[in-house]
Amino acid sequence: MRKDLCIVGAGPAGLLTASYVKERDIILIEEHRQVGVPKHCAGLVGIETKRKIEQQLSPKLIDNEYNEIEFHIAGVGRYVFHFKQPFVFHVNRPMLEQKLFDKVSSRVEFLNKVRAKPGNSPTEITIEYSVMKCQEVVASDGVLSVFRQRFYKVKPCYLIGFQGLFRTGYVNKDRIIVTYINNNDLIFHWIIPFDNDLVLSGYISRKPLQINITEKLLILNGLQPKSVAEYFGGLIPCNHPLKTPVFAHNLYFFGDAVPLVKPYTGGGLYYIFKLAPDLALALDKKDPEIYEKAYISQSYFKLETERLLTGFFSRTRYWLPVPILEFVEKTGLLGIEDYDRHYKLFFKTLPFTPILPVHLFRMRRALA
Ligand SMILES: Cc1cc2nc3c(=O)[nH]c(=O)nc-3n(C[C@H](O)[C@H](O)[C@H](O)COP(=O)(O)OP(=O)(O)OC[C@H]3O[C@@H](n4cnc5c(N)ncnc54)[C@H](O)[C@@H]3O)c2cc1C
Structure with missing residues (x-):
């Protein structure tokens, strides 16, 4: 039948x-x-998805929220955004x-x-x-x-996502740390605190890497991994939709x-x-x-x-123009909903990016 x-x-x-x-x-x-x-998943969602999960399923599924994000961009700098309300949530x-x-x-x-x-x-x-x-x-x-x-x-087509859950020394539990590396192997790394001394350290890479990379990346960020509770990971698709x-x-x-x-x-x-x-x-x-x-x-x-x-952005190694993002955030144009709507982040920052041609010119000269 x-x-x-x-x-x-x-x-x-x-x-x-x-x-x-x-x-x-x-x-x-x-x-x-x-x-x-x-x-396999890190479990981060923006405010829109968080609201749907709370309304349709249970508020208990959201177990952490963050109102700060710290970006490190190799060769560019370190930026901290502080939002008045939480803008990323952990499910x-x-x-x-x-x-x-x-x-x-x-x-x-x-x-x-x-x-x-x-x-x-x-x-x-x-x-x-x-x-x-x-x-x-x-x-x-x-x-x-x-x-x-x-x-x-x-x-x-897929990338590899791998994470370890670590006990560390004190961490700021309101702040997520994201490091854009984008070399031949590693693309980016994240640290998500679950508590004042429990963090998820994960990365996205183009090929499988050694298991201790998650520890090394924590140490590079000034954190001392004391013990590991678990490792887990999975594949992230990169096909065209x-x-x-x-x-x-x-x-x-x-x-x-x-x-x-x-x-x-x-x-x-x-x-x-x-x-x-x-x-x-x-x-x-x-x-x-x-x-x-x-x-x-x-x-x-x-x-x-x-x-x-x-x-x-990844080819030019410019990524999201964070200094500009910082400026746009100060003008009040950036909303917490934009965490989920990356096309808006890009379009809100691009008009303010006169330094982009300069960056591209410098890149061309560096590669020549
Ligand atoms: C390391 C990592 C971190 C991530 N972090 C985030 C994050 O922070 N926020 C976020 O929004 N997303 C994140 N994601 C992505 C998110 O996990 C996926 O987009 C989401 O799980 C997709 O759901 P899905 O149901 O389509 O696929 P899956 O969750 O992969 O579910 C597919 C299911 O189908 C089953 N299945 C597959 N093939 C068959 C078959 N032939 N027959 C029967 N069953 C089958 C599998 O067993 C599985 O249960 C992350 C992913 C990874 C790998």
Whole structure:
């Protein structure tokens, strides 16, 4: 018998979709034993996503907030932004997935420890040796999406994100520290305090690095790692977002499978929370256009613009013009919502960037 709606992958994208869909019989397929494992995410979100998590799930999922960010940019300088209100929040990721799962578990048929593969048509799923036919499929199977590889013929592109949770000496628990390095291996590094002496030290790199890099980066920032509680990490997609997120009217792509990740930081939760209601409505009404329109207007062009600008800044090694950002912040033009809307950060700072041509000229001379 043909199944109604099959969702592949029970990460935040698959679970959130299932939580919004009201009028379909859902089969949720997950290759791991339970949701939320293995852990990989740093769990930072901006104010918009934080509000959605609090309203739709539970305020308890937000366990930390920050109102200061310190930027180090190799060869440029060190800048500290202090906002009057918190602008970045930490969400407990394993608990987020568990909470979403609790919300949907009585309504969905959950197949765990099952790896789904695409079948011959977009609505066929191969599970072990049998074929499941579905009316519609949501491919929320993450960075290495086998459905995207099969139907869009796109090879996955990804960066590596790795983190260690350390006990250290005293840290300022209101401040996140971000260091842009951008050499051949390392792209950027972050320190997120969870307490006055507990920090997450993580980095994004182009290739796997030695495990002790997270400690070394802490020491470089003047912190003394005393003990490590755990290491974890995962892959961050760097493919272009799909031009059309629905294949043949019945295979919907969502989350890292698109990918919907912000190119500047690798954060994926913002667009997942933004687009999930429209995706669910499209599935309930069996009208893919609802999702396609929302995807194009709310995310596709913004993500592509951010990709272009991030690529430009990383190639010129200029990154976000932080001195200008500092100036714009003082004028009051910068809002705390802009943490999530990088295209706005770029456009708000670029007009004030007369030093950019000078920087490019110096770069050209240095490379000549
Ligand atoms: C180191 C690191 C730090 C990050 N930090 C942040 C951050 O601070 N803020 C932020 O917003 N985002 C962050 N992200 C990104 C964020 O974690 C992802 O964007 C988000 O998890 C994407 O959700 P998803 O459901 O699309 O994919 P995933 O979370 O990858 O979920 C996909 C699910 O599908 C399952 N699956 C995959 N293939 C199959 C298959 N064939 N059959 C069955 N099941 C399958 C997987 O087991 C998994 O459970 C970070 C990522 C990394 C790696």
